[in-house]
Amino acid sequence: MTTTEPRPSIRTELLESRPVNLDGFVEEWPEKGLVAMESDFDPAPSIRVEDGRVVELDGRARADFDFMDTFIANHAIDVASAEASMAIPSAQIARMLIDPGVSRGEVLAVTRGLTPAKVLDVVKLMNVVEIMQGMQKMRARRTPANQGHSTSARDNPIQVAADAAEGALRGFAELETTLGVLRYAPLVAIALQVGAQVGRSGVLTQCALEEATELELGMRGITAYAETISIYGTESVFVDGDDTPWSKAFLASAYASRGIKMRFTSGTGSEVQMGNAEGKSMLYLEIRCILMAKGAGVQGLQNGSISCIGVPGAVPGGIRAVAAENLVASMVDLECASGNDQSFSHSSMRRTARLMPQLLPGTDFVCSGYSAVPNADNMFAGSNFDTEDYDDWNTIQRDLQVDGGLRHVREPEILQARNTAARALQALFAHLDLPAISDEEVEAATYADSSNDYPLRDVLADLKGAQSVMERGITGLDLVRGLETTGFHDVAQSLLNVLRQRVSGDLLQTSAVLTPDFTPLSAINDVNDYAGPGTGYRLAGERWEELKKLRHVTSATNPETEVG
Amino acid sequence: MTAATTASDRTVTLREVGPAGRGTRPDEVVVAVSPAFAGHFTKTIVDVPHVEVLRQVLAGIEEQGVTARIIRVFDTADLAAIAHGGAKLSGSGIAVGMLSRGTTMIHQKDLPRLSNLELFPQSPLLDAPVFRMIGSNAAQYAKGESPQPVPTRNDQMARPRWQAKAALLHLKEFECIQAGRPAVEVEPVFGRVGSRPLA
Amino acid sequence: MQRGACHSGASLRGPTESEPALSASPPPELTTADYPLSINRPELLHTPSGKPITALTMDAVVSGELSAEDLRIAPETLQLQAQLADASGRPQLAANFRRAAEMTAIPDAEVLAMYNALRPRASTAAQLAELADRLERAYSAPVCAALVREAAEVYARRDLLARPTADVG
Numbered sequence: 018m019t020t021t022e023p024r025p026s027i028r029t030e031l032l033e034s035r036p037v038n039l040d041g042f043v044e045e046w047p048e049k050g051l052v053a054m055e056s057d058f059d060p061a062p063s064i065r066v067e068d069g070r071v072v073e074l075d076g077r078a079r080a081d082f083d084f085m086d087t088f089i090a091n092h093a094i095d096v097a098s099a100e101a102s103m104a105i106p107s108a109q110i111a112r113m114l115i116d117p118g119v120s121r122g123e124v125l126a127v128t129r130g131l132t133p134a135k136v137l138d139v140v141k142l143m144n145v146v147e148i149m150q151g152m153q154k155m156r157a158r159r160t161p162a163n164q165g166h167s168t169s170a171r172d173n174p175i176q177v178a179a180d181a182a183e184g185a186l187r188g189f190a191e192l193e194t195t196l197g198v199l200r201y202a203p204l205v206a207i208a209l210q211v212g213a214q215v216g217r218s219g220v221l222t223q224c225a226l227e228e229a230t231e232l233e234l235g236m237r238g239i240t241a242y243a244e245t246i247s248i249y250g251t252e253s254v255f256v257d258g259d260d261t262p263w264s265k266a267f268l269a270s271a272y273a274s275r276g277i278k279m280r281f282t283s284g285t286g287s288e289v290q291m292g293n294a295e296g297k298s299m300l301y302l303e304i305r306c307i308l309m310a311k312g313a314g315v316q317g318l319q320n321g322s323i324s325c326i327g328v329p330g331a332v333p334g335g336i337r338a339v340a341a342e343n344l345v346a347s348m349v350d351l352e353c354a355s356g357n358d359q360s361f362s363h364s365s366m367r368r369t370a371r372l373m374p375q376l377l378p379g380t381d382f383v384c385s386g387y388s389a390v391p392n393a394d395n396m397f398a399g400s401n402f403d404t405e406d407y408d409d410w411n412t413i414q415r416d417l418q419v420d421g422g423l424r425h426v427r428e429p430e431i432l433q434a435r436n437t438a439a440r441a442l443q444a445l446f447a448h449l450d451l452p453a454i455s456d457e458e459v460e461a462a463t464y465a466d467s468s469n470d471y472p473l474r475d476v477l478a479d480l481k482g483a484q485s486v487m488e489r490g491i492t493g494l495d496l497v498r499g500l501e502t503t504g505f506h507d508v509a510q511s512l513l514n515v516l517r518q519r520v521s522g523d524l525l526q527t528s529a530v531l532t533p534d535f536t537p538l539s540a541i542n543d544v545n546d547y548a549g550p551g552t553g554y555r556l557a558g559e560r561w562e563e564l565k566k567l568r569h570v571t572s573a574t575n576p577e578t579e580v581g
Numbered sequence: 582m583t584a585a586t587t588a589s590d591r592t593v594t595l596r597e598v599g600p601a602g603r604g605t606r607p608d609e610v611v612v613a614v615s616p617a618f619a620g621h622f623t624k625t626i627v628d629v630p631h632v633e634v635l636r637q638v639l640a641g642i643e644e645q646g647v648t649a650r651i652i653r654v655f656d657t658a659d660l661a662a663i664a665h666g667g668a669k670l671s672g673s674g675i676a677v678g679m680l681s682r683g684t685t686m687i688h689q690k691d692l693p694r695l696s697n698l699e700l701f702p703q704s705p706l707l708d709a710p711v712f713r714m715i716g717s718n719a720a721q722y723a724k725g726e727s728p729q730p731v732p733t734r735n736d737q738m739a740r741p742r743w744q745a746k747a748a749l750l751h752l753k754e755f756e757c758i759q760a761g762r763p764a765v766e767v768e769p770v771f772g773r774v775g776s777r778p779l780a
Numbered sequence: 781m782q783r784g785a786c787h788s789g790a791s792l793r794g795p796t797e798s799e800p801a802l803s804a805s806p807p808p809e810l811t812t813a814d815y816p817l818s819i820n821r822p823e824l825l826h827t828p829s830g831k832p833i834t835a836l837t838m839d840a841v842v843s844g845e846l847s848a849e850d851l852r853i854a855p856e857t858l859q860l861q862a863q864l865a866d867a868s869g870r871p872q873l874a875a876n877f878r879r880a881a882e883m884t885a886i887p888d889a890e891v892l893a894m895y896n897a898l899r900p901r902a903s904t905a906a907q908l909a910e911l912a913d914r915l916e917r918a919y920s921a922p923v924c925a926a927l928v929r930e931a932a933e934v935y936a937r938r939d940l941l942a943r944p945t946a947d948v949g
Contacts, residue, residue, distance in 0.1 A: 083938065084934050084938050084940075087934050088934075091930065092872060092875075093872070095871075122869070125869065228895075229892055232892065233888070236888055237848070238848065238851055252938065256900045256940065259899050259900065260899060260900070261898065261899070261900055261931065261934075261935070261940065263898055263927060263928075263930065263931035263934070264895060264898035264899050264900075264931075266876075266879075266927060267879075267894065267895050267898050267924070267927065267928075268895050269876055270876050270879035270880045270883055270924070271880075271883060271891045271892075271895060272880075273858065273876055273877055273879075273880035273883075274853070274858070274879075274880035274881070274882075274883035274884045274886075274891070275852060275853065275884075275888075276851075276852060276853030276857075311872055312872055313872070313876065314872040314873045314874070314875050314876025314877075314879075315873075315876065316873055350869070350870065492848040492851075493848075493851065494841060494846060494847070494848055494851060497838075497841050498841055498842060501838060501841065501842055502842065506838075509838065510838060513836070513838060513841060516836075516851050517818070517833065517836050517851070518818065519851060519852070519853055520825060520827055520833050520836065520850075520851060520852070520853055520854075520857070521816070521817050521818035521822075521825050521833060521853075521857065522817070522853050522857045522858060522860070522861040522877075523815065523816040523817055523818050523861075525858075525861055525877065526815065526861065526864065526865065526868075526873075527868075527870065527873065535818075536816065536819060537815075537816040537818060537819075539815070539816075540868070541812050541815040541816075541864060541868050542812075542815050542816060
């Protein structure tokens with residue numbers, strides 16, 4: 018060294034400029050719960066049952082239970098099998114999870130009697146590959162699926178309809194929207210519903226709002242399901258959220274009483290983010306949420322840290338914990354909509370690596386959801402993947418021969434779907450006497466990428482229209498009638514078929530989705546029967562042929578041309 | 582980043598001058614800061630020095646011809662409680678509440694605690710010009726005017742970069758809470774680091 | 781809100797309304813092979829107003845024969861789905877469907893009000909007791925009432941009841 022002044026090497030400068038170094042990383046602080054899943058402050062597993070009642074749970078006597086302990090003890094744990102299940106060594110349960118010779122049902126017979134600390138003890142033994150093996154078998158629905166977001170930075174309903182149509186065509190089984198200006202909700206929710214049915218009949222839609230309005234849109238049949246019903250792992254944070262396990266359980270039944278599919282939402286990191294983790298690890302608290310959801314009798318859960326992903330993402334082993342929380346939801350027999358739904362990293366490598374534990378084994382919904390609009394238009398504050406990543410996603414599915422729920426669609430089909438969605442919405446708005454959609458807007462929707470590519474709407478007129486939807490009591494049935502009488506028969510019929518499902522209740526069962534021919538597909542009639550190599554869901558046949566297609570594939574017959 | 586004297590050379594300490602009382606001047610804005618502000622912590626989540634934060638907020642208030650009074654809260658690190666508590670002590674009923682990491686709120690004494698006039702929840706996006714505008718807007722509310730809200734920014738990549746650090750800072754600020762200790766009025770003492778020459 | 785529609789739906793069930801939903805005729809014993817009911821057992825599915833699910837056609841929509849009330853789930857259907865949940869080893873899901881079956885009779889606005897009453901520190905012990913009684917008496921909803929009574933007990937122990945004199949805002 019002859020230089021007089023220390024300076025960074027050229028390589029260090031290069032590394033410093035890599036996107037991953039824009040991400041935030043912090044040290045663990047287990048005393049405060051800033052730790053993923055390995056903490057000395059988490060309780061040791063224990064259970065005691067007397068007279069058919071749990072009287073001790075993870076080292077705590079019933080008199081000292083907080084309300085999470087109480088709810089889990091009263092509703093989630095199967096008292097008949099609990100003591101026997103708890104006596105099984107954790108290592109043996111972990112082995113059952115990955116052993117193809119042990120069926121999903123045999124695992125469930127054990128997990129239904131486990132306490133939160135015991136579940137943690139089991140998954141702590143598993144590395145990410147074992148977690149994926151477990152997920153492959155424990156996922157409730159045999160066929161994996163995906164969910165998309167269709168939102169607009171300007172809350173433009175035409176954009177939401179066109180992007181929902183394209184997203185549905187590309188393969189999302191569920192589509193979710195939310196708003197910048199909440200009062201826009203009725204128009205945007207209608208647009209989402211119409212666009213989704215144009216793209217692929219039977220796609221289910223939801224609009225994330227505060228509880229009361231979300232339920233009302235559902236009751237009216239303007240949306241088909243709900244998922245933004247948040248729960249938390251400590252009593253104090255749960256109360257800060259102005260709810261209890263009992264209020265949320267009541268709400269779960271309220272949705273079912275109207276025939277509406279619903280799942281709860283939780284995730285690692287939310288409690289420490291809100292400053293009240295009570296010194297417990299993120300995963301331990303999330304397992305409490307999962308068992309609370311189980312006890313409430315909801316069919317499923319959206320988890321995988323969700324909006325707090327920056328917290329587990331910043332601590333050692335955090336993404337392993339996130340993979341583990343998805344597995345725990347599946348191993349207690351809940352539908353799992355597995356995150357990958359919020360901006361996570363500046364690094365594309367890290368974004369992709371974070372996805373692997375869900376994409377490779379498959380989950381009920383790999384993303385919850387994938388941004389089917391450019392991230393700048395994503396009103397959930399950005400997703401881990403957006404429209405720019407469509408071709409990468411399709412290529413990864415083809416490379417690894419895994420089904421992430423999407424497919425490549427040729428341009429003419431996409432343009433047609435977008436155009437039809439915009440025209441159907443145009444006709445429906447006119448029929449319902451809502452603010453007009455111009456031909457110029459329909460044209461823009463056909464070819465647009467982002468909200469910047471559309472003419473500006475008269476926002477005040479739209480908001481008045483949105484209010485009138487609520488005041489006039491417009492329901493899903495009015496949408497069906499409007500679409501039918503304006504000549505959009507297929508869209509009308511699809512929407513009617515989706516609405517009819519609430520009369521049958523079939524979509525209330527675990528992991529239910531609707532196929533394009535309106536067959537409900539759930540964990541009852543599409544049981545995950547994975548039993549080792551060559552069994553379970555395999556990407557093969559027609560679906561595999563579909564996923565072999567990409568934007569540019571050189572023809573083997575005539576290498577001077579491309580197929581696709 | 583330049584060689585010239587910068588904001589980072591300046592320092593501030595908050596000298597206690599007595600219990601925080603109710604103000605009588607209708608033309609004052611209270612600036613209420615959290616337990617660790619300009620004490621245990623010296624800068625926001627994105628390294629804006631607290632001295633700069635205070636200078637800008639105070640300048641924004643003063644440029645509207647309104648006076649500012651600073652109080653420090655000890656018994657809570659909840660921004661709404663800090664800002665609303667400050668508003669109740671303010672002669673005009675208007676206060677700016679601030680957490681160490683930079684999260685800021687303009688509050689008014691007659692509003693419910695969980696409401697506010699303006700909230701700036703994304704601490705990583707708050708820089709000196711924004712703090713000045715916040716001060717200016719607070720002063721305008723104090724004069725009974727209805728200023729345009731300070732434009733809020735949004736950055737989708739703030740989560741991966743700052744969410745965990747924000748949680749950590751939140752936990753640390755909580756540790757500085759002194760339960761039951763009443764708020765005090767403080768006086769900012771501005772200085773410069775070491776022997777660097779004054780600009 | 782559909783308060784009126786809801787009441788008319790309930791009254792159509794006539795004399796059986798005050799009794800547990802399926803006491804009149806024994807329910808069919810379903811197995812998981814009956815799922816999905818919309819395809820395998822459509823003859824079991826009716827709207828709350830008594831129309832068979834097959835009556836929900838486009839013609840009926842366009843002619844105005846159908847109202848929003850016809851697109852609601854009937855309590856009997858929720859009991860059938862509860863059987864399926866039990867048959868597939870999901871007792872908690874089944875219990876949720878049974879609470880839901882009871883709730884079909886409660887108007888939308890009141891369901892929301894009851895939910896709000898269960899939020900932390902929203903109700904006194906007496907108010908929760910009253911709510912449980914109302915569920916039982918007005919809506920023949922013993923399973924829901926039990927959930928509310930359990931909540932009341934826990935809220936009392938965890939200081940989550942409203943103070944009787946508190947000004948709850």
